[in-house]
Amino acid sequence: MKGEVTIQSAIDELQRMFKFLNAIYFNNELERPVITILTDVTSGAYGWISVNKVWSSKDNAWFREINLCAEYLNRAVELVITTLMHEMAHLLNIQRGVQDTSRAGTYHNREFRDVAEARGLIVEKDPKYGYCVTKPSLEFTELVKKNCRAGCFKLERAKTYRDGTPKVTKTGSDGKEKTVTRTKQSSRKYICPKCGQTVRATKDVNVKCADCDLLMVKQE
Numbered sequence: 338m339k340g341e342v343t344i345q346s347a348i349d350e351l352q353r354m355f356k357f358l359n360a361i362y363f364n365n366e367l368e369r370p371v372i373t374i375l376t377d378v379t380s381g382a383y384g385w386i387s388v389n390k391v392w393s394s395k396d397n398a399w400f401r402e403i404n405l406c407a408e409y410l411n412r413a414v415e416l417v418i419t420t421l422m423h424e425m426a427h428l429l430n431i432q433r434g435v436q437d438t439s440r441a442g443t444y445h446n447r448e449f450r451d452v453a454e455a456r457g458l459i460v461e462k463d464p465k466y467g468y469c470v471t472k473p474s475l476e477f478t479e480l481v482k483k484n485c486r487a488g489c490f491k492l493e494r495a496k497t498y499r500d501g502t503p504k505v506t507k508t509g510s511d512g513k514e515k516t517v518t519r520t521k522q523s524s525r526k527y528i529c530p531k532c533g534q535t536v537r538a539t540k541d542v543n544v545k546c547a548d549c550d551l552l553m554v555k556q557e
Contacts, residue, residue, distance in 0.1 A: 342492070344407075346489040347490050349489070350490070351421060352372050355367075355370075355372060355403075355421065358418075358421070358422060358425060359425070361480075362456040363456070367429060368428070370403045371392040372403050372405075374404065374410060375407060376407050376408065385404050385442075386424040386427045387402040387403075401431070410490055411490060414481060414487035415477070415478040416473065419477070423453065423471045425456075429452055436448065443466055444466055444467040444469075446468065449469075453468075457474050457476055457480070458472065459472040524538065524539055525539075525540070525542075526555070527544055527556070528553060528556055529548075529551055531549040532546060532549050534549075535553075
């Protein structure tokens with residue numbers, strides 16, 4: 338269909354680049370994962386990998402998942418593929434039984450750093466999250482630009498909260514955008530001084546009890 342809007346070309350290119358990088362940097366050691374593009378549920382991660390095999394086929398084969406977050410898909414192509422390589426480094430350690438993260442996968446240790454640095458990435462240490470900050474080296478950037486079809490990455494999803502309203506973000510210590518957690522709206526309680534009937538409001542109001550025709554009193 339002419340004018341069709343789709344992210345299929347991006348998924349296809351990520352799969353092709355996984356195969357390409359697997360051959361160059363991993364000697365084809367990596368198992369093939371299911372590659373997805375889903376919305377960010379972590380408030381700032383560019384991607385993730387599932388430790389367990391979470392996808393299955395009809396013949397009962399099981400696969401891990403590598404996801405690139407839809408909100409960050411329209412960055413420079415070398416940065417998108419750096420995220421892919423970041424997760425591929427995790428995959429190698431998972432397959433080898435090497436623990437390269439802690440604190441529910443947020444803190445990256447030296448095991449991750451060593452694998453990533455050996456495969457074209459520059460790794461910097463964040464004081465809170467460890468060796469999680471990955472950037473493309475000049476060599477890796479040139480390799481990606483020569484071999485990746487950058488035009489496949491034209492779309493990205495707006496950063497929104499679950500109700501669809503735009504997210505408020507700030508830059509974290511690791512250089513990534515972090516979602517500002519919204520606080521629940523505080524409510525005020527008003528009570529009728531005569532009958533005790535109560536109402537709640539999300540802002541200061543003047544409200545009367547219809548039964549007693551009296552102004553209700555705000556409870557501190």
